[in-house]
Amino acid sequence: MAVTAQNAEVVIDPRGESTRTRILDSAEYLFSEHGVNGASLRTVVAHAGVNTAAVHYHFGSKKGLLEAVFARRTITIAEERLNLLEECREGEGRPPLLQQIISAFLEPGMRDATFARLRARMAADASDETRALMARYFDHSSGQFLLALAEALPHLPPRDLHWRFHFMLGTMVYTMANPRRIQALTNNACDPSDMEASLDYLVPFLAQGFEAAPIPNAPTNIEPMLKIDRSKPHEEG
Amino acid sequence: MAVTAQNAEVVIDPRGESTRTRILDSAEYLFSEHGVNGASLRTVVAHAGVNTAAVHYHFGSKKGLLEAVFARRTITIAEERLNLLEECREGEGRPPLLQQIISAFLEPGMRDATFARLRARMAADASDETRALMARYFDHSSGQFLLALAEALPHLPPRDLHWRFHFMLGTMVYTMANPRRIQALTNNACDPSDMEASLDYLVPFLAQGFEAAPIPNAPTNIEPMLKIDRSKPHEEG
DNA sequence: TTTCAGCTTAAACAAACGCTTGATTGAGTC
DNA sequence: GACTCAATCAAGCGTTTGTTTAAGCTGAAA
Incomplete structure (x- = not known):
């Protein structure tokens, strides 16, 4: 205090x-x-x-300031994600529930609405520099959650899993970025700055999407492998 | 000549x-x-x-240039959306299929990857000015699609429908914005710049999400109404 | 009291910004 | 051939950008 x-x-x-x-x-x-x-x-x-x-x-420099802003929040977000994922595994049944995994992934990043908006802005800024910055801080925990999701959805080909993980990032980022737009669209009925309420609607929506049947036709070539399991969560620069 | x-x-x-x-x-x-x-x-x-x-x-001015850039593509996108929605209604069964509606909403906006990226950037820029610009050009067609979705999902409360429509916008925008990120995450296996392939994965995912059961507990107050049916698609400024 | 590193300050730097100016061009009209 | 007028140009307007400089302040060690 x-x-x-x-x-x-x-x-x-x-x-x-x-x-x-x-x-x-x-x-x-x-x-x-x-x-x-x-x-x-x-x-x-x-x-x-x-x-x-x-x-x-x-x-x-200004770039250094941005990285410092980013690092301060991101490190704890990544840690809390992994902690929550751990709790999922320890819980009741051994294979954690899909909704638990999704919630564990989303919740730590959506607590702070201000920083969430900054992340959304940076996600939309597709420059190599920004993408590298975000990857440096988030790729490890993303990889862990891809593993957990693959475990919870054993029938789903990696290709479909990756696409749907990408879609999940999109809903999360957009919901964080644009509280006002959905508010206007719904006469202030939906308030995404109320993160708890957002998650109540978002998690079941995503879980249901993840559980859709795989896309049958493989248009071009063979499925990719998971690319994960780097031990260090991030490295300072 | x-x-x-x-x-x-x-x-x-x-x-x-x-x-x-x-x-x-x-x-x-x-x-x-x-x-x-x-x-x-x-x-x-x-x-x-x-x-x-x-x-x-x-x-x-620069702002006028941005609006001109935006208007040139947006007007045709909104038109094509409504045309495709019309085709959905004329098709086989009277109540159009959920996947058809979603596809009609997404496809016209995802043909041009360059402009799609610009839209994603602007969506992340939550300034009042930008939001007003996007609303001016997109609110009408969004309203029409909310109506069609409500028709295809008669059991779904408007509140849930609005949230899920918001989530759909998020996946669309993020997929348009960030082709490189999912490519890197999957060893170049997923290529969102291939819009046709993106839609193949995105539409069933979203349709399944829309069809999830409604969220039971209403935390605060009563459901909102749909806010739509303005006749003019947009007005010049 | 003196010393000194840590930190803050006002002032200025070159470069880049959006925008304006006044002159110039060239096709159409009488 | 003189005139009109939309369209383009080189040049520069005043402001703001990120960054640097050099001097001043502060609190603890010597």
């Missing part, structure tokens, strides 16, 4: 640390609200109440 | 029209590749081989 503002300015280094986290908080908010290109460093430092050079002192 | 340049440069005004469409083509490509903020007017005019002032002469 910490006290703030007028009195004590929290625990550790009251100067450096508060500036750092204030920059991170402001950047996370403004990047998610206006996009990384759309939010300038000057608006970030104005929002954080710090100097322009502080960004470059602490993070080196 | 007019003749120009070396031989014949096609039909109408050989000066104005080719410049206009060259700007539109370059802007569509560069906006979709680097984002609207990420692609400057200077790179657009350099790619198009025209002068900077030509953009402002023909489109007024």
Whole structure:
């Protein structure tokens, strides 16, 4: 617990640390609200109440700041995903239920609506750099969940499984990105910023989709293999 | 008919029209590749081989250029959607099949991969302006498809229907936006730029999801109504 | 008290941004 | 042949971008 503002300015280094986290908080908010290109460093430092050079002192560059924003939330998301997946396995029946796996994958990433929106923006920005950044932090847990899903759906060919995993990412990202659009479309009846309610509708929808029959005709060539089981969750850069 | 340049440069005004469409083509490509903020007017005019002032002469501003890019493709997409929906109704059984409706909704928007990517980018950019632009061009056809879906799924409460329609938009947009990510995840086995193959996997997945049982507990209040049936597909601005 | 690294500051840098200007071109009209 | 006018051009407008500089401040160690 910490006290703030007028009195004590929290625990550790009251100067450096508060500036750092204030920059991170402001950047996370403004990047998610206006996009990384759309939010300038000057608006970030104005929002954080710090100097322009502080960004470059602490993070080196705007790109470094983005990676720091991303890393701060992503590492815990990936950890919580794997923890929840572990709980699924320990639960009642040995092969975990499909809905449990899906929920374990989605829930940690949807708790924080602000960061979720930033992720959605970055997912839409298909540049090589951004894709590499996201892959670096998410590929491991994605691979683990592909394994778990394959276990829960043993009859499903890997090709179909991969497509449907991709579709699941899409619904998740879009729901995170666009709370307002569905609200407008439904006269404010559906509120995706209520993440719990979103999951109530999203998880059964996805589970049902995953359980659809495989697509019969293989148009071109043979099925691919799963590409997974790299031991390190991510590596610093 | 007019003749120009070396031989014949096609039909109408050989000066104005080719410049206009060259700007539109370059802007569509560069906006979709680097984002609207990420692609400057200077790179657009350099790619198009025209002068900077030509953009402002023909489109007024960068925002006007974006809207022109958007309008050119969107109007035909909305038309083709409604045509395909009409064909669904005329087909065999009177109540059109769920998969037919979904396919009619998705297919026209996924033919052009470049513009599809731009749409995905704009969908992730949740600014009021962008959302208003997309709503202006798409709300009518979306409303019609919500009606058709409600007809095909008479047992499904509107609330569930709206959520699932939202999820459908998500998978569509994400699949359009991120061809490379699923390719990397599956060792190039899944290629979303092959739109026909994408649809083969996407439509049954979504149809199955739509047919899931309704979510039982209504957490807060009463179901909303459908908000549709505005006669004009869009109005110029 | 002096020293010194850690951190913050105001000010400025070159480059890139969207947009405007005034002159120039060339086909159509009288 | 003079005139009109949409269309294009080179050049530059003022502003904002990410980044750097050099000086100043602060709190703890010596």
